[in-house]
Amino acid sequence: MLLAGLFIMSSVISVRAQETNFDQDSNFDQISVPGELGLEKGDSYSNYYKARVVEIIGSGKNLDPSDPSFDQYRQEVLVTFLDGPEKGSSRTVSYDIKSSDPNERLEVGEKVYVVKVFDGISTSYYVPDRYRLDTIYWLAGIFFLIVIAAARFKGFGALLGLVFSFFVIIKFILPRILAGDNPLLVCLVGALAIAIVSIYIAHGFKARTTLAVISTVIIIGFTTALDYFVVHFTKLFGIGSEEAVYAQFGGAGIINLRGLLLGGIIIGVLGVLDDITTAQAAVVDELRLANPSLSFKELYRRGTSVGREHIVSLINTLVLAYVGASFPLVLLFRQSEQPISFVLNSHLVAEEIVRSLIGSTALIMAVPLTTALSAYIFSRYKSWGR
Numbered sequence: 335m336l337l338a339g340l341f342i343m344s345s346v347i348s349v350r351a352q353e354t355n356f357d358q359d360s361n362f363d364q365i366s367v368p369g370e371l372g373l374e375k376g377d378s379y380s381n382y383y384k385a386r387v388v389e390i391i392g393s394g395k396n397l398d399p400s401d402p403s404f405d406q407y408r409q410e411v412l413v414t415f416l417d418g419p420e421k422g423s424s425r426t427v428s429y430d431i432k433s434s435d436p437n438e439r440l441e442v443g444e445k446v447y448v449v450k451v452f453d454g455i456s457t458s459y460y461v462p463d464r465y466r467l468d469t470i471y472w473l474a475g476i477f478f479l480i481v482i483a484a485a486r487f488k489g490f491g492a493l494l495g496l497v498f499s500f501f502v503i504i505k506f507i508l509p510r511i512l513a514g515d516n517p518l519l520v521c522l523v524g525a526l527a528i529a530i531v532s533i534y535i536a537h538g539f540k541a542r543t544t545l546a547v548i549s550t551v552i553i554i555g556f557t558t559a560l561d562y563f564v565v566h567f568t569k570l571f572g573i574g575s576e577e578a579v580y581a582q583f584g585g586a587g588i589i590n591l592r593g594l595l596l597g598g599i600i601i602g603v604l605g606v607l608d609d610i611t612t613a614q615a616a617v618v619d620e621l622r623l624a625n626p627s628l629s630f631k632e633l634y635r636r637g638t639s640v641g642r643e644h645i646v647s648l649i650n651t652l653v654l655a656y657v658g659a660s661f662p663l664v665l666l667f668r669q670s671e672q673p674i675s676f677v678l679n680s681h682l683v684a685e686e687i688v689r690s691l692i693g694s695t696a697l698i699m700a701v702p703l704t705t706a707l708s709a710y711i712f713s714r715y716k717s718w719g720r
Contacts, residue, residue: 430460617641
């Protein structure tokens, strides 16, 4: 019922992005992905299939006569298709290596993806990348088993909450943004749905959980306001990553990149925020249960003492996570001769700084808010939640 209400609210407050018509060259036709992975468009398409490398036919430098500086390694390999209409058949395809690491070269027995491209006149095949999902599935299975073994029923609830979060992102947030709705409002509604439902699923319907949910919702509202004003005052427009710019040309029409940046910050903060609020509410609740005579002042003081230790470690974790995610970019700027002030001022780095600072600010605010709310409720209503 709650989720349905949020979805209805999103349809009311969603704001359509301004639609812009482009004059397209008649010779240009965007390639789409038919079958399992996409839809056809005109006479051109691309299909993706799994295959196995059965023979390395040859390898060498892929030189571009028009650009003497272009020097890329290419392999010609024989693959056998593992699915699709050509399953069981073999074909020679090319694979362009994207780095100088010799370990990136394909070997016999490896699984790969093969793309079949038809441009309206001819058909070509090539290998865009290795197939890694088998290993990822095993890793995910091990992760699930460890979570359940360590946390038992609560671990199972946490996994259900994770599944719900992905469901909201994949089935609601992404489709609504691609449909042209305002990314900030869509992410805000999605974040509220994830916060409310996932926390209850993972931690159960308890008094401390309700206080954590209330605190999380309040902090999400605060983060949204801070997010909006900071991004606008710093004149950031969401063009700090190539992926965001490429999203403009993905066939979904114009996407509000600034709104995408704002919404992404909210979702990123939510990933750590529920950890703070649930932990602080639990700390105050346990203090209350251990000594029911503790006053609001004592509950707040002791709860905040624990919260400070938690927040210090989480801020460091959050900043390092952002740096780690953009580490190649950091390395690239370190190699350049640009002044450090210019680097920090650039869209690429400024967006990451803003993400980190807004996220850290939200986490800091969550500690006193959740602690004060929990201490007040548990000191005033001493029997609630027992």
